[in-house]
Amino acid sequence: MAQDSARQAPPSPASPARALLPAILPALVVGVLASLLLLLVSELAEQLQDVLWKNLPDALGVGRYSVLWMVVMLTATGIAVGLVVWKAPGHAGPDPATTGLDAPVLPLVVLPGLLLATMLMLAGGPSLGPENPIIAVNVALVYWLGHRLLPRAPGRVWPVLAEAATIGALFGTPVAAALLISEALAGRQSEGPLWDNVFAPLVAAAAGAMTATLLDRPSFDLGLPPFGEPDWGDLLSAMVIASVGALLAMAAVRAFPYVHGAFARLRHPMLALPAGGIVLGLLAALGGHLTLFKGLAEVGELAHDPEGWTAGEFATMTVVKLAALLVAASCGFRGGRIFPAVFVGVALGLTAHAVVPAVHPAIGVATGVLGVLLAITRQGWVSLFVAAALVASPAVIALLCIASLPAWLLVTGRPQMQLREDGTAIR
Template identity: 75%
Template sequence: MVHDTARPAPTPHAPPARALLPLLVPAVVVGVVASLVLLGVSAVAERLQEVLWTDLPDALGVGRYSVLWMLVMLTATGVLVGLVVWKAPGHAGPDPATLGLDARVMAPRVLPGLLVATVLMLAGGPSLGPENPIIAVNVGLAFWLGGRLLPRMPGALWPALAESATIGALFGTPVAAALVISEALAGRRLRGPLWDSLFGPLAAAAAGALTTALVARPTFDLRLPGFSRPGWGDLLASLVVASLAAALGMIAVYAFPAVHGAFQRLRHPLLALPVGGLVLGLLAAVGGHLTLFKGLDEVGELARDPGGWSGGQFLTMAVVKLAALLVAASCGFRGGRIFPSVFIGTAFGLAAHALVPGVDPSVGVASGVLGMLLAVTRQGWVSLFTAAVLVASPAILALLCFASLPAWLLVTGRPQMQLRDDGRPVL
């Protein structure tokens, strides 16, 4: 993600501060713009979602989340996104199954189609988040505009700033971006202190996070029952829940190449995406409307009433959402896998609490999210950070660090939920 050329090379006798200082203004500008792009796309998608899932069914006298309406809306979303992928310049970017958080630089003419496909996906209900396409759009914009306005800056600077800025904006804090950058830099031979390499990306992430916080005031805290002092039972629960969640996630990871290959055999986006939408509608009919969309708002609804569903219902929602994520990521919808994975892990953790009341709901949720994210994203720091901020309790961190160890042993060295261009899984 972050390249060694993410900062200008100092002249032989220039102090590091003089080399790093020119990064500050470009980083802040990229951070602000990246956040505004994310907020703009989210606002448009939320308004369109309200029209499609509230205004339109009310006007037609159809139940908002009836089985019929879910089937119609998800299939129609597949048709609309399929049209964009078919006809838009650049086909709305490469196959999303081949992309991770480290976005490729796309030509500017590709970005409008990708934005339209992303808005339609977010509003229409498929189980994907905005992270991957928004990072790709911001990387493309930063690379194109930055290269023209500041041609003397290294070309690798702009993707690094844009990726960091978008991650900071998505999570509302630069800490997430700093952790991802540090993980990306691990094992590389750096040309100076780590914080020299982090300087520009961290500034961009901070600007993106602050812009998001000032404009939208996001929060990931689910306001679960307070958790103050871990016990031996909590340690055991975290180890078991995180490992089981990771194992569940790996089922989808191993199925990913086969499901993706099945949709690829349909050979046309106007076949693959509508069929995928229809399958997603059928899954929603089984799991209920909470298994639709990216999952962040729906996670809050689950957490507000941990006792509102039975263990079987929570487990059904987790399995259905995982299947929906697998289908949506395989058939060509443009989106990321982090936010749906948070819903899956939350539902799985609450299922553990419902089935075994001795499992604290905060421990169950944090451990479930940790294990699921480790399996789906293979991003250790992002998984640990996201699981921790959902509970917002310092006492949970020690448990999660222990729980990550067996879960990581289950997923490391195995295929990832990302494919190469030839369809083989990334290892």
Template identity: 70%
Template structure:
């Protein structure tokens, strides 16, 4: 028995020697810093343009900043501007964004300026999408193009992985989310023969460099500063299970509608028709939901979290539905952007609605659970969803609750499509 227990089956994974990992550090750090600076540069430029469009111009014209006519005007104009980029700029701002996820195919350099410009215009103009997908694609394209010429020891796929990790680190302000996303991708690919931490060594360095650079120059944070919860009670457990499940069901509704809405806009056939039409629909939704339902949603979530009791349950419910519809339209009609940031707003508004209906559910529990369920349905990435929900709430107890709440939510979403289509328009599972 002793001999049998001592004889372990040999592992198929082998550890890389330190001399194989050390040369990866400098490229990883450089990719992390450059990816973060590009993210910060685009974010700051978009914020400046947003101030011009939504403050300076309406003030100069004597029009209400978020009056119905101005919301329609800016969103339709944003559709026209992005449509011109997609139509006329070389590379056409990349492939159909509805077919792209966080990990996109590497694009040639000629595509990247147009994609970056389209994303910046979208961020400033108000459509409900985030910067993550286009920024990851741009950083990956630059890393593969420049890195392959300057340091041939790394292959193109390695440069791409570094850029994806670095951008996620910069976006979330922590390398943990990038490590979890890569781990989930590796599990899906069933990679054998390399220890996980050896594979994560360089991407983790890139993600850490990206996160630290963003923190130093931009001071971004996902923490909503909600009141932390103490020891979880029965109401916390039941509330988290219920809110996460409702969030997953709402997300599934949007996911199943996505191919049909996408197909409807594709019937218009031209970006100068699809994007202005999408802008008009988004304008109507913006008027219905109010200014908080515009833009990528992260700053607006902070405003909601700053006063969890400042809106009624009906108002929170309206913002939840309107923002989800705006995400669905913006992602379908051709705007270049990602789905994680607006999903965070949708889940947060849902969680605060639950708190307004049942005051015994703390805002922190409602927000984290709503975000978890929504992201599971939209992205189908369990680790990223769990991490995002937990990082919004600085409370040690929240992680255990979210692990429990993820179980019924995952049962609802597993085996179903996610919010992404193939080039032929069919849903991706």
């Protein structure tokens, strides 16, 4: 027994406060700068979106969301982004199908093209969000600045601070960043206590979230009808809807390498991206204008009137948005997959409510989002957080935790919606 105890490595000592205090100021600066860049890109994209989808069609006497205009605009967006990817230095970064939230450190020359491609995508209507490219840009900028201003700091700290700051700004709270970092640390051996490792990233995430909150006031609460005390029927509904959402999203994940391979065979961004734009335009014609863009504003419109569409209309929007996410992520548009996945989950949850009115809208929405996000992101804590944040009901949290279990069994160990360089899916 004594020998066994002697063989055990002593626990790592906690980092003293004096080792953590110097990280506070750099983390605060990173948080503010990362948030400002996100807000700037989002604002420019919204201004361009108003021009493309309001001012221009009104001036031409064309319906803003007519089938003709949606097909024309999405095709034109594919051409514009294709030109950037073709001609910009660094080709607007790596193939977005091969990247996730954990961004590589890109050369600075790549960043202008990546930012331009992202703004054009956000304004033009493809079903992707800003998270992946904005994280990549912030990581590159913070890494470059950090190495020059504080060369003695460990190089690995800057990407973590930039990612945490951007995620905090995206969700308006540092909680999502803390959960994501904790999940990442659980997957690898780290030195010292957990809170020592997340201290500086949490400062950066808090600064990013506060900057976004003060300047933009983001909110994920959909304002759904309040949910009371759960019963056995709610538990059954939660488990079924989350599992269906996971299975539905896994169908898109399974198809991802094949759809990506089909666009890759076109061998040129000026062919792949316009072709993707045409397909997205046709999908928008099928699903309606709510299936355009990253989906956050459109989710609010759906949730504002859960009885405003039939079950068939909700189901159509669910499938069309998922297909649009699959196509946009496969053909080369620069963007992330979290926000359109949220739309898919919300539409699925409202489909369940329309089919079975006894399913409370809050339960349907939260568990639908949970199941879809688990399959698309493979991030358990972030999926739980986003699902809970949408309904802002403490009573739903226990149901979400239970519903996540069968959904996770359906997705764990299976292909992810991210590819290797050779086009095969990461597991």
